[in-house]
Structures are given as structure tokens and as C-alpha cells.
Amino acid sequence: FPLYEEIHANSQINFVVSGGVKDDEDVYEVNKRDYYACIVGKAYYEGRINLKEVIENAG
Known part of the structure; x- marks a missing residue:
């Protein structure tokens, strides 16, 4: 998640997390x-x- 956090913190785009999503948590x-x-x-x-x-x- 560090890369996703960097993208989220430094941009205004809505991005889709893909890769590394391994379970419910x-x-x-x-x-x-x-x-x-x-x-x-x-x-x-x-x-x-x-x-x-x-x-x-998740609601």
C-alpha cells in the first residue's frame, strides 16, 4: 500500500488499486x-x- 498512499497523497485522481489485493483485510x-x-x-x-x-x- 505505500505506493497507493503516495499516489493518493500527491494527486487528485480517482485510481483503482490493482495488484497486491490478497484478502478481505x-x-x-x-x-x-x-x-x-x-x-x-x-x-x-x-x-x-x-x-x-x-x-x-465495507458499507
């Missing part, structure tokens, strides 16, 4: 930091993210 971290969005493809495919639970709790 990373999705919650993206939400907590108020980043625009994230891609969870591989982690979801490998069963490391419970998408329904993340959506319900």
Missing part, C-alpha cells in the same frame, strides 16, 4: 483509506475473498 484497507476502488480478481478466484461479506461490511 486488504479490501477493508482500501475502503478505510477512501480509495476509489480495487480489483480483487485473482484473490476472489482463489477463494481468499468472501465478496458477499466484504460488500456487507
Whole structure:
């Protein structure tokens, strides 16, 4: 997340976190930091993210 934090701190763009999102906790971290969005493809495919639970709790 250090690179994403640098982008967030030094720009006004809405960016999508992609790469390095490995589990539910990373999705919650993206939400907590108020980043625009994230891609969870591989982690979801490998069963490391419970998408329904993340959506319900990220609100």
C-alpha cells in the first residue's frame, strides 16, 4: 500500500488499486483509506475473498 498512499497523497485522481489485493483485510484497507476502488480478481478466484461479506461490511 505505500505506493497507493503516495499516489493518493500527491494527486487528485480517482485510481483503482490493482495488484497486491490478497484478502478481505486488504479490501477493508482500501475502503478505510477512501480509495476509489480495487480489483480483487485473482484473490476472489482463489477463494481468499468472501465478496458477499466484504460488500456487507465495507458499507
